[in-house]
Structures are given as C-alpha cells and as structure tokens.
Amino acid sequence: xxxxxxxxxxxxxxxxxxxxxxxxxxxxxxxxxxxxxxxxxxxxxxxxxxxxxxxxxxxxxxxxxxxxxxxxxxxxxxxxxxxxxxxxxxxxxxxxxxxxxxxxxxxxxxxxxxxxxxxxxxxxxxxxxxxxxxxxxxxxxxxxxxxxxxxxxxxxxxxxxxxxxxxxxxxxxxxxxxxxxxxxxxxxxxxxxxxxxxxxxxxxxxxxxxxxxxxxxxxxxxxxxxxxxxxxxxxxxxxxxxxxxxxxxxxxxxxxxxxxxxx
Amino acid sequence: xxxxxxxxxxxxxxxxxxxxxxxxxxxxxxxxxxxxxxxxxxxxxxxxxxxxxxxxxxxxxxxxxxxxxxxxxxxxxxxxxxxxxxxxxxxxxxxxxxxxxxxxxxxxxxxxxxxxxxxxxxxxxxxxxxxxxxxxxxxxxxxxxxxxxxxxxxxxxxxxxxxxxxxxxxxxxxxxxxxxxxxxxxxxxxxxxxxxxxxxxxxxxxxxxxxxxxxxxxxxxxxxxxxxxxxxxxxxxxxxxxxxxxxxxxxxxxxxxxxxxxxxxxxxxxxxxxxxxxxxxxxxxxxxxxxxxxxxxxxxxxxxxxx
Numbered sequence: 001x002x003x004x005x006x007x008x009x010x011x012x013x014x015x016x017x018x019x020x021x022x023x024x025x026x027x028x029x030x031x032x033x034x035x036x037x038x039x040x041x042x043x044x045x046x047x048x049x050x051x052x053x054x055x056x057x058x059x060x061x062x063x064x065x066x067x068x069x070x071x072x073x074x075x076x077x078x079x080x081x082x083x084x085x086x087x088x089x090x091x092x093x094x095x096x097x098x099x100x101x102x103x104x105x106x107x108x109x110x111x112x113x114x115x116x117x118x119x120x121x122x123x124x125x126x127x128x129x130x131x132x133x134x135x136x137x138x139x140x141x142x143x144x145x146x147x148x149x150x151x152x153x154x155x156x157x158x159x160x161x162x163x164x165x166x167x168x169x170x171x172x173x174x175x176x177x178x179x180x181x182x183x184x185x186x187x188x189x190x191x192x193x194x195x196x197x198x199x200x201x202x203x204x205x206x207x208x209x210x211x212x213x214x215x216x217x218x219x220x221x222x223x224x225x226x227x228x229x230x231x232x233x234x235x236x237x238x239x240x241x242x243x244x245x246x247x248x249x250x251x252x253x254x255x256x257x258x259x260x261x262x263x
Numbered sequence: 264x265x266x267x268x269x270x271x272x273x274x275x276x277x278x279x280x281x282x283x284x285x286x287x288x289x290x291x292x293x294x295x296x297x298x299x300x301x302x303x304x305x306x307x308x309x310x311x312x313x314x315x316x317x318x319x320x321x322x323x324x325x326x327x328x329x330x331x332x333x334x335x336x337x338x339x340x341x342x343x344x345x346x347x348x349x350x351x352x353x354x355x356x357x358x359x360x361x362x363x364x365x366x367x368x369x370x371x372x373x374x375x376x377x378x379x380x381x382x383x384x385x386x387x388x389x390x391x392x393x394x395x396x397x398x399x400x401x402x403x404x405x406x407x408x409x410x411x412x413x414x415x416x417x418x419x420x421x422x423x424x425x426x427x428x429x430x431x432x433x434x435x436x437x438x439x440x441x442x443x444x445x446x447x448x449x450x451x452x453x454x455x456x457x458x459x460x461x462x463x464x465x466x467x468x469x470x471x472x473x474x475x476x477x478x479x480x481x482x483x484x485x486x487x488x489x490x491x492x493x494x495x496x497x498x499x500x501x502x503x504x505x506x507x508x509x510x511x512x513x514x515x516x517x518x519x520x521x522x523x524x525x526x527x528x529x530x531x532x533x534x535x536x537x538x539x540x541x542x543x544x545x546x547x548x549x550x551x552x553x554x555x556x557x558x559x560x561x562x563x564x565x566x567x568x569x570x
Contacts, residue, residue: 010348014360017345017421021367024378024418027388031381037388085278088271103282109529110290110522111479113496117503117518118289121296121511139285146282176270207372207482212504226373226486233381240374247369 025244031237050238060239063224070134070220071203074141075196078149081142083192086153087180091163104150107143112208115140119213132217140209145199152195156188194257201250204243293522296515303512310516320498320517327495327521330409331477334416338473339466341417342424349425350432361429368422372482379406379415379487407488415483420473427472431465468535475525475532495521 032050034043054060089100107115119140124131162184169179207222215223221243228236300307314320345364349357370378382389383406405411435458443453459466481496488494490501495517502514 007351010351013344013348014352017341018360018363021364021418021422024375024382025367025370027382028374028378031388081277081281084274088274092271103286105529106286109475109526111475111481111496111525113479113481113499114293114518114522114525115286115289117296117499117511117514118291118293119285120503121515122289122292139281142281143285146286201369205369205372207486208500211482211485212500215504222373222482225377229373229377229380229486233386236377237381240377243374244370248366251366251369 028237028244029241031234032241034234050234051242053235054238054242057235059219060224063219063221066218067204067221070137070141070218071200074138074145074203075200077138078142078145078199079192079196082146082149082153083185084180086150087157087162087184090154090157091166100150104146107146112144112206113212115143116209116212119209132214134214134218137210137214137218140213141203141206144206144209145202148195148199148202152191152198153188156191156195157184159191160184160187162188190257194254197250197254197257201247201254204247204250293515293518296512297519299512299515301510301512310512313513314516314520319493323493323495323498323517324520326493327478328524330412330416330494331474334413334420334477335470335473337413337417338420338424339428339470341421342428342469343462343466345421345425346429346432349429361426364422364425368419368426371419373486375418376415376483376486379411379418383411383414407491409492412484412487412492415487416477416480419480419483420477423476424469424473427469428462428465431462435461464535464538468532468538471528471530471532471535475528478521478525478528 030043031037033046033048035045035047035049037043086100089096119136120131123129123136130136165183165187166176166179169183170176174183205222206220207226210218210220211223211226219227221239225236225239225243228239296303297310298306298308300309314324349360352360379387381387383404384390385406387406406414439457440450440453443457448456479496481500484492484494484497485500488497490497499514499517499521502510502517
C-alpha cells in the first residue's frame with residue numbers, strides 16, 4: 001500500500017479542483033485589500049481602508065451583534081432542551097430512539113425555503129402572531145440545529161457509557177438528578193461543547209430562514225451582507241472574507257476541541 | 264415508580280413542545296394551506312391543478328429539476344474522479360486536500376454568490392480582463408443565467424460529493440485489484456465489472472443528497488439572480504414573502520411539491536446507505552469529529568444521519 005505513488009493524472013485533477021475551489025476565495029480576499037483593480041491580473045494598489053470602513057460602519061457592528069446573540073440564545077436554549085431529553089431517551093426509552101432520530105433528521109430533508117413557508121403560514125395570524133419577531137426566528141433556528149445537537153449529545157453519551165455510569169452513581173446512593181448533573185454532565189461536556197460550536201457556526205451562516213422570516217425587521221450578518229452587495233463591492237468582499245475567517249477560526253477551535261475530547 | 268416516570272416525562276416535555284411548535288405545526292399548516300382556496304377557506308385541489316397547468320410554475324419546476332440534475336451529475340462525476348485521485352496520495356497529503364476542499368464548503372450561500380459576482384459578473388475582474396485581452400470565448404458567458412448558476416451550484420456540490428464518496432473507496436480492497444489482475448483483467452475492466460458496481464449504492468445515495476441539496480438551494484440562487492431566473496425555490500420565496508402581492512396558498516402548494524422531491528431523494532440515500540454498509544468498510548471512525556469540524560459540516564452530519 002505504501003509503495004503506490006501519485007501519478008500525473010491524480011495530481012492534475014486535484015490541482016484543477018483546488019484552483020476551482022480556491023479561486024473565488026482568493027479573488028474575494030484580494031478584492032478586500034485592493035485599492036484599484038481593473039484591467040490587470042493583480043490589483044495595482046493595496047489598502048486596509050475597506051477594513052477600516054467596515055468597522056466604522058455602525059450597521060455592520062449592529063448586524064454582527066444581532067447575529068452573535070441570536071445564535072448564542074438559540075444554542076443555549078437548544079442545550080437546555082436537548083440535554084435532558086436526549087439523556088432520557090438514550091437511558092430510559094432506547095426503543096423510542098429510531099422515532100426520535102426520524103424527527104431529528106427531518107430538517108435535512110426539508111429545505112429552509114419550505115420550512116419558512118410553513119412557519120410564516122402558521123404564525124402570521126391567529127392566536128400566536130409572532131411573525132417577524134426574534135421568537136419565531138429562534139424557534140426556526142432551534143429546528144435547524146436539531147440534528148447536530150442530537151447527534152453530538154447522543155454520541156457523547158454513548159462514548160462515556162452513560163447507563164453504566166448512572167447505575168454506578170445510583171448504587172453509591174446518588175439521586176438521579178444529582179447523578180445527571182454531577183456525573184454525566186461533566187463527562188459529556190467536551191463533546192457537547194463541540195456540537196454547540198458546530199451548531200453556532202451553522203446558524204451564523206444561515207440566510208434563507210432569516211431573510212424570509214424576519215428580513216425586514218432584524219438584520220443578521222448574512223442579511224446585511226446581501227444588502228451591501230449592490231452598494232460597494234470592496235466593502236462587501238471585506239465583510240465576506242472576515243466572515244469566512246471567523247468561521248475558519250471557529251472550525252479550527254472545533255478541531256482542536258474534537259481531538260482533545262477524543263483522547 | 265409513578266413519580267419517577269413523571270420526572271422523566273417532564274424532561275421530554277420542552278423538546279416535544281418545541282418540535283411540535285416549530286416543526287410539526289408549520290409542516291401541517293403548509294400541507295393544509297396547499298389545499299385551501301385563494302381566500303384561505305374550504306378544500307380544493309385547485310392549487311395543484313393551477314401549478315400543473317401554469318406554464319410559469321411548470322417552467323420553474325423544470326428549471327429547478329434540470330439545474331439540480333445537471334449540477335448533481337457533474338458533481339458526482341467530478342467527485343468520483345477526485346475521490347479516486349485522493350486515495351492515490353499519501354495519507355498526509357490526502358488529509359490536507361480533504362481539509363482544503365471541506366474548508367471551501369463553508370464558503371456558500373450569499374458570500375459565494377458574491378465572490379462569483381466579483382469574478383465573473385458584469386463588471387467582474389475576469390470579465391473586464393478578458394475583454395481587455397480580447398478573449399471573445401468568454402464574451403457569451405453570462406453569470407446571471409443558466410451557465411452561471413450551474414458553475415456556482417457545482418462549486419458547492421463537488422466538496423459534498425467528495426466527502427460523501429471517498430469513504431466508499433476504502434471498501435475496495437487492494438487484493439480485489441490484484442485478484443482481477445491475476446485473472447487477466449485490465450484496470451478499466453476491473454473498475455467496470457467490480458469497482459463501480461461495488462460503489463454504485465454509494466454513488467446513487469450521494470446523488471440523492473446532491474439532488475436534494477440543489478433543489479433546496481435558495482440563498483445562492485437568490486443572491487445571484489434574485490427573481491430574474493425562474494427557479495422553484497426562488498418562486499416559493501417570492502410567493503410567500505415577496506414584495507408584491509403574496510399568495511401563501513400557492514406558495515404552500517409549490518413548497519409541498521419541492522418537499523416531496525427532496526424527501527424522496529433523501530429517502531433514496533437512506534436506503535442506499537443501508538445497502539452500502541453490507542460490503543464496504545469505512546475508514547476508522549476515530550476521527551469522525553475532526554472531519555466534521557474541518558467544515559464539511561453539513562456533509563458530515565448527513566453522513567452521520569444516514570447511518
């Protein structure tokens with residue numbers, strides 16, 4: 001197996017793929033630093049000015065803040081709801097697991113635009129008129145990250161053999177709740193943090209639901225970016241590239257945590 | 264014992280409520296909405312009839328189907344080639360290549376559409392450059408049309424295909440190739456008679472995911488062409504949350520049709536994954552989280568979900 005060498009064809013194909021995949025990124029990156037870029041292969045002059053302008057723009061900072069806190073609230077809410085329920089299902093009702101899994105996988109099969117139609121119809125009139133509010137968005141976000149949260153928490157529970165741990169704790173006289181809080185939670189925490197961060201980065205890139213449900217009222221970073229595209233190319237590419245770097249840092253952190261947690 | 268049960272049920276209650284409120288009720292509401300008249304009352308099949316008879320909506324459906332099929336097929340062919348190529352590299356290089364391609368899958372939706380506008384839009388860097396150099400080959404290219412959309416869709420399909428396909432290549436043992444070679448089969452014959460048939464469930468399953476992914480893609484198309492290109496997802500968006508007159512019942516009808524197609528595709532994937540498990544072994548699961556973290560977030564989770 002080790003004797004095989006990568007021939008010319010595989011190298012060429014991979015090179016082509018990398019060029020195709022990295023070119024748009026590279027161009028956006030260059031554009032964000034370019035003072036003047038016309039008619040030449042590379043920009044004629046460079047500047048940090050667009051970044052300065054980005055941070056001076058109060059609407060950008062507001063959108064960033066809105067994104068951060070909406071994602072954070074959703075992830076915390078999801079943790080509060082999912083931790084006990086996944087625990088209960090895994091430990092007490094393993095027979096319901098396939099049912100739960102079915103519910104949890106559904107958001108994959110239902111595209112955002114379809115989910116938005118249902119949400120708008122269900123909540124734009126009648127007793128619960130919360131259309132255009134953050135409540136509706138947080139609820140929709142909750143469903144989006146269901147699969148990641150469920151899978152992450154369940155995997156951590158299984159990898160620490162939660163049932164045996166719990167039995168041991170109860171045998172030693174711990175109450176069920178305190179066994180959960182003091183024994184199970186600390187053990188699954190690394191895995192749970194990873195899925196929380198994963199969910200966070202998924203939500204940070206969400207556009208469809210946000211734009212359709214609250215686009216007119218609440219601006220997240222994605223909606224803001226969409227609005228700015230028409231105005232200034234340089235500024236928009238600055239925002240796009242900052243967003244990308246932020247997500248990259250987040251996944252680097254995730255990777256580190258993921259490998260730490262597995263040790 | 265009664266008390267115990269009650270506590271356990273209580274822990275499940277918030278989850279049940281959230282799922283009911285934000286998943287089940289909206290889906291049901293959409294379903295019932297698709298059978299309501301324009302004024303929101305009564306029961307009718309009229310919306311579906313209207314959707315089928317309207318040339319406009321049929322064109323949206325046709326465009327969406329075409330673009331999804333085309334981008335999935337291109338994606339799967341490129342993904343297969345790349346997945347095969349990636350197995351030819353040393354593990355260190357392979358990991359780096361996978362990481363790079365997964366990294367780019369974070370670059371989707373609005374930022375991606377935007378990057379292409381910078382590159383190839385009306386005043387894009389390359390557009391101007393090619394004009395300057397007098398390369399007329401590219402003067403027919405229009406980013407805001409069918410070919411542009413395909414280019415952008417393929418961009419997010421290939422990394423997904425790669426990530427979903429390359430584990431399947433590990434099911435193909437080196438010994439099989441040796442055995443085939445001993446029996447006199449050439450490399451091409453081996454792939455045609457052994458390799459591809461073994462891979463086929465994975466290929467069809469991935470095709471399902473890619474198709475669903477393209478059918479449901481809204482952000483990229485919306486940011487790129489707005490309402491100017493007639494796609495199902497974009498049409499639904501404008502029917503429900505449009506600036507002009509909204510027609511929620513019609514939007515629901517089209518949304519049901521879209522959901523049916525993606526549900527079917529994902530169902531196909533689930534079936535195929537089960538088939539694949541029979542005879543392929545996945546690479547060690549140890550680093551599953553790492554792979555997920557390194558950004559093919561959606562793909563990795565899909566892979567998880569399929570199991």
